[in-house]
Amino acid sequence: MKKEIKVFAPASVTNVSCGFDVLGFAIDWPGDEVILRIKEKPGVKISKITGDGGRLPLDSSRNTAGVSLMSFVEHLGFNKGVEIEIHKKMALGSGLGSSAASAVASVFALNEMLDSPLSRKELLPFALEGEKLTCGGTPHADNVSACLMGGFIIVRSVSPLDVINIKTPANLFCTILHPHIEINTADTRKILRKQVLLSEAVKQWANVAGLVAGLTSGDYELIGRSLHDGIVEPVRSILIPGFDDIKEAAIKAGALGCSISGSGPSIFAFSTSRKIAEKAGTEMKKILTGIEIAGDIYISKINKVGPRVIK
Ligand code: HSE
Numbered sequence: 001m002k003k004e005i006k007v008f009a010p011a012s013v014t015n016v017s018c019g020f021d022v023l024g025f026a027i028d029w030p031g032d033e034v035i036l037r038i039k040e041k042p043g044v045k046i047s048k049i050t051g052d053g054g055r056l057p058l059d060s061s062r063n064t065a066g067v068s069l070m071s072f073v074e075h076l077g078f079n080k081g082v083e084i085e086i087h088k089k090m091a092l093g094s095g096l097g098s099s100a101a102s103a104v105a106s107v108f109a110l111n112e113m114l115d116s117p118l119s120r121k122e123l124l125p126f127a128l129e130g131e132k133l134t135c136g137g138t139p140h141a142d143n144v145s146a147c148l149m150g151g152f153i154i155v156r157s158v159s160p161l162d163v164i165n166i167k168t169p170a171n172l173f174c175t176i177l178h179p180h181i182e183i184n185t186a187d188t189r190k191i192l193r194k195q196v197l198l199s200e201a202v203k204q205w206a207n208v209a210g211l212v213a214g215l216t217s218g219d220y221e222l223i224g225r226s227l228h229d230g231i232v233e234p235v236r237s238i239l240i241p242g243f244d245d246i247k248e249a250a251i252k253a254g255a256l257g258c259s260i261s262g263s264g265p266s267i268f269a270f271s272t273s274r275k276i277a278e279k280a281g282t283e284m285k286k287i288l289t290g291i292e293i294a295g296d297i298y299i300s301k302i303n304k305v306g307p308r309v310i311k
Pocket of ligand 1: 021022095096097140142143189261263264
């Protein structure tokens with residue numbers, strides 16, 4: 001058995017406009033890295049957290065990666081110890097699935113170290129234990145599923161867990177603007193309406209169906225027409241300075257559509273080429289700079305690999 005393993009797990013864009021808690025996909029960069037070592041003394045120990053994770057607890061029982069690993073270790077009946085270092089390469093509260101990436105990286109690393117006794121799908125419930133910690137109660141499984149499975153996923157059901165990977169067209173590019181402000185997912189879930197009108201729901205599920213059909217058939221126009229969220233985006237976008245202008249700038253630059261990534265503040269846009277995706281990014285960032293907020297731009301295709309061993 002190897003003494004240590006280093007794993008990268010990608011960030012993810014979830015909801016994808018109309019698919020609140022249901023749709024998501026992995027991107028190439030950013031992501032989190034975890035180094036895992038097997039120790040003689042039983043237990044799960046977090047020895048170090050670097051990057052924006054400086055504020056996260058080292059206590060395994062209060063850390064998403066720690067909790068996920070503890071549940072996996074218990075399931076395996078693994079009688080040795082596990083030590084991890086978490087290197088956060090993305091900001092907390094960015095809307096890019098930061099906590100999910102660390103949890104996925106940890107669980108995936110141990111599974112790889114033990115020669116993959118479980119499939120990726122079988123690892124999902126353990127990685128999800130971490131999300132339970134951050135949101136309490138029934139977790140949303142979109143970030144964890146997209147990160148662990150890679151590609152574009154549909155969470156058809158959380159309990160029992162039913163996650164489906166769907167095909168996406170080859171020239172679908174994603175631009176992500178990450179404004180440097182922090183938004184707490186649990187807070188933005190609390191402000192959402194608990195009830196919607198049937199007429200609003202009909203529009204929403206029509207768009208989800210259109211989006212999935214557009215993705216699987218490679219119909220870019222249909223993808224663009226379906227990127228509308230009349231339920232969650234109007235509420236959450238209020239918390240993102242300049243959101244409406246940023247969205248307009250992305251679409252003017254040629255993007256198919258634009259919405260919030262996860263619970264924000266990151267904003268994503270889909271385009272049909274890297275050139276348009278880059279132009280959209282430049283125009284989106286101009287708006288942010290104009291209101292004196294710093295931000296990063298990431299351009300990525302849909303990451304079909306998910307977590308991977310890097311050493
Ligand atoms: N689907 C979740 C939400 C993702 O929108 O609250 C959180 O990143």
